[in-house]
Amino acid sequence: MSLASLTIHEAAEGLRAKKFSSVELTKACLERAKTLEPKLNSYVLITDKLALEKAKNADNELAKGDDRGALHGIPMALKDVFCTKGVRTTACSNILKDFVPPYDATVVKKLKSAGMVLVGKTNTDEFTCGASTETSCFGTSHNPWDITRTTGGSSGGSAAAVAADECIYALGTDTGGSIRQPSAYCGITGLKVTYGRVSRFGVISMASSLDTIGPIVKDAQDAALIMNIIAGRDKFDSTTPDVAVPDYTKDLSAKDLKGLKVGLPKEYFIPGMDGEVEASVRLAIENLKKLGAQVKEISLPHTKYGLGVYYIICPSEVSANMARYDGVRYGPAASGDPQDLYEYYLKAREAGFGDEMKRRIMVGTYALSSGYYDAYYLKAQKVRTLVCQDFEKALNDVDVIVAPTTPATAFKIGDNSADPVKMYLEDVFTVCINIAGVPALAVPCGFSSKKLPIGMQIIGKQFAEPLILKVGAVYQKNTDWHKQKPGI
């Protein structure tokens, strides 16, 4: 077994017991990446020299007793939307293809102080807009469980890299499901945090009222260890409330779930969903009952409008955020000798943005334009209020909500590409969580007959990450779905 298959907590223990060094651990990840990248395309940049240098530093620091905690010397990957000083960051878009950030994102800074070893930057849909990584300008990633299938997206590169042991952990972003859906498709664990819990300063924006940053990992305990470093108020991100940061690992040693009230939203068990997915999630719920949880059916009545809300609010905010990519401050200069600035913008943006970005910019601009704003954007914001109230009411009655992460298992690459609405339906079980800004932990809970991973999500109140991580950790102590590895 390769060292690369370890979790953070296992690797951290091994480093301190001097069973292996950070350099050895990092080399193991780099070797996996070298062997598998021709098949998977998880990474868009591998920073091998930098990784080995940082690993060596970590070994020296640990030897001297300068111990920065569990993440010290652990090789990891960042979705290519996290600005890394001096290391190319592209959002997998032609319009940023040569962008080398002059500063680090706040989370990158925090992880650096914690002894981060960056293996590389991972693939994503362009500007995180997609559910499969197929809109990346570097080409699609492939699912380690079946390389003819998608990894999901947009954090598909991060999910594939973690699932295939090309790194120990990764960070991704989740705006409408972009951590949870690829985690489900790749059979790993992913945490979508409460909106505002983790600073987004220096992370390339997609839809600002929905974007969140979170860990993509091998188990719930690893997610907690990362949260201990990255959570908290940042004066450079005014959307981070001043809410105390707890020790996220504190409750993880619980033995059972006695007294926990679990709600099953009937709107997430619908006709047309994959029977094997439903069966696996229902089996997982039986498991939670055996661990002492009380389970009851609940209703989130506005669920069916979630996608409609999302596909107005998200493109509207995308169109506003994309306005800064004009070929002036960064990005390739427009070619073809434009006559004036207006024509310069047209040409720079035409050449720089891919198909899905153009589509979202167009939808968003339309929804925000004079005469249509009330009918679309304002209407969506009002229905958003009703979706938020659904969660508030439900989570006053139960402690957590459990639901499938996706209605089916990973689809074949190319299957949804021709029809944007079909691709948008991929997010049907994930978007409402972003709309309400609540946290959700995606964990593996079974496999289909084709040996494709199935996932469920554990949803909590705002800032209830400690509780959903506890539920995930107790579940994982009693199951081994998260320990299954793709035979690649």
Place this chain on the structure above:
Amino acid sequence: MKLTKDQVKNVARLARLGLTEAEIEKFQTQLSGILDYVEQLNEVNTDGVSPTAQVTGLVNILREDEILSEKIADPAELLKCTNLPVEKNQIKVKNVF
């Protein structure tokens, strides 16, 4: 609702987005499809419901107006990001008119 070609062109102009003729035709169909989909929101009665712009509950977060060039990145580093000519710490663009 089917968008006209002129509507698509007008939106592209507002978005400062160059599109080919083929893209205009494609988006005419696809945007109409997306707009048809989101029109289901009209089924929901939102009388008296206030809109949600964000979910943190935070209002007016203020901070000191400090110069952060030393802490973040200095102007020279930021200007390295452009591919256009730089003069006196300013990026030189095409004429506006």
